[in-house]
Amino acid sequence: MEPKLAMLTIVEFFYDFVISTLMGLFGLHLITKKGGLLAAKFLGLSFIAICIRIVLAYFITGGRLIQYPHTFMLVSPIQFLAGPVGFLFVYFMLYPKRKFRVWQAVLFLPFVLHTAELMPFYFGPVEDKINEINLMLRYKSLVDFPGTVTFFSPKVLTFIKVVLSTFYVLASFVLVILYILKNRISLKFNRFLLNWMLSYTSLGLLSMVFIIAYVMGIIGFNNLQFSYADLLMHLAAFVNLGVVLSRPALLDHHTFKILVERLDQEHRQPDPNEDAEKLKKYEEYAKRLEEFFAKEMPFLDPDLTLEKTAKQIGITTKELSRTTSYIYELGYPDFVNSWRINYIVDKRTSHTEWREYSQDMLAELSGFGSRQSFHNAVNRLHGTTPASFFSERASNR
Template sequence: MDAIFTSGIFMSFFIALLLFTKRNKALTDRILAVWVVFIGLHLLSYYLYHLGFWEMYPHMVGITAPFPLIHGPMLYLYTLYSLRNDTKLRMVDYWHFAPFLLGYLSMFEFFFFYSAEEKRLVDHGEVDDFALSTTIMLIGFIVSGLSYSILAYRLTWKHKRKIDDNFSYEEGINLDWLRYCIYGIGIIFFTATIIIILREGLGVQFSFNADFIFYTLIILFIFYIGYFGIRHQDIFAHNTDVIKNNPSLQEKYKKSGLREEALQLGHRRLLEFMSSQKPFLDPKLTLSGLANALEMSPNQLSQIINQQEAVNFHDFVNRFRVDEFIRRAMQNDNFSLLAHALDSGFNSKSSFNSIFKKHKGMTPSQFLKSGRMGGN
């Protein structure tokens, strides 16, 4: 356990150092750097407590007690500014840290007016002067952690809808890595909530130190961030600028004023253009690019696709790519499936496989095998 804690603490400060010294830092880099510093201090404080330092130096008691209240806001702000162009926090963002600061304010008397012996008695539970304050912070931790995890996930979900409305690809602009981070933090908060309810609410006595579960998950999360930062630079880069100025169009097209006749005419033009010109062969095809080729506005094209095809732009374009792949693969089996996929407009093997299975319900090889057998 000592090795796990020391490596987790080291990794926290190491990642923070990399982010603070990074050239051309984005706001998200600074937010993440500050966040992992707090995580490192939180781990260090608990590790010192585990080693008995609080018993030897009672003035360390409770020094990081409000820290759990900062993780939710940091997750939310990191997610929020992964989707914005801002270079600094807005004034309203600082209000997210009010519970964290109030936690320290509630402990002001304890920090500055209690003697070492009194702090030791509080730590041992022999004095319950701060029982109410501790309970409020525990409840605040549960509410904050779960609420901010949900809010952060909603931001990535809205981002996913923007991508599907405006792009025929996801590579380089999706936030799957961030969703995984949110899942991880959500699991940590949920686990801590269960432990707190069982131990503090129902009086369950664990035969082991249940806190180790919570802190071990935090350490694993830190290693995940470190691994992702090395393997996928997206987590430390501002790669979402391409969609910043492309809002979701699903609400706007409802007020566009296009009548049924115009929708049907535009739909026929769209299908003819897709069949004759095959713009979907461009792996980087976007809604605005296709709209320009058709000499209509992106808003109108989005309305036509959504109302006439009942799908978003991403699914509409990739349906043509799937059909093109099938046509090419059935006519010529001298090339690999990946070669046919790339020639059909897909730009990676992973996206091709997932999109094909979504549209056809089976893998490309399974589909072609069943098709050829059926043809025989």
């Protein structure tokens, strides 16, 4: 007798197809972006991992598993992948200048070994998969049934996954807390990023509480049918998705790099007498500077200078130079050029005629003054030519 398939609810459809698609697209974009930071790569990998888990969960629930036996056990190795990927995402967000080390590669050993042991099952007869599925359905549990596929029983294997996942989530949370305690000045001027990391790791801990409660049978998740409670297992992933949706500029390599490298206390060069109160001024100057640029658009003047801008916002040239360097990790000329480039991007998005303008015309209308200055600025800030830069932006819309 064929199992009765469950009807998709609106929430289930949104979760299984809309959210998973967004995460998959974001993940592919971040991973394939040339020259991206390691933090961006691991964020992208975490998006792809959760996308795969959501899609495969669709086939496990609602009576669909017996119809798609080849999907059985595919998600199991991903559960070993999520922990180290999440931890390394946090690690390289906090320490972007550090290189990938051998000890970090070792973290992926359980994922590799588990994938290897499942290969005979994946490529084996479909009858073996159906027999294993029927055994699992008889016990009505993805955890507590006498599986025959892996070296460890499903129950022991689940215990190992939970222990490792808890370790990585705890390690990530401790890493963030220690960083904040050690770099209190950084906290004052990087609240968005550090609050992101704190929310991500805190909700990761909360998710582990629900997962442990489920494994122990305290909470009755129905793992053979979709349940709203299942969403609680992915709270941390939803934080990352929400951050990217609220600030899509993070998908741009240059913007992501500026944000993350502001945290880099190991390589940032402070003023000799720098202190928290002095740094507080730079944040105020940055606010004043952004308001001036947004309202008056002085960057459209090709003769705009450091002196003119400093005079307009009422600070010294040294203070202005220090503000763009510390707050944006950019020299003053690059800061101005970034506004000019963004101005062109906005105009090309909202006015179709701007997409037909030559580079000479774009340079003139945006304050660069010359085509060569325009080309040099795009190459320095984005590592490509204006034509390639705008072509990529157009394809991402």
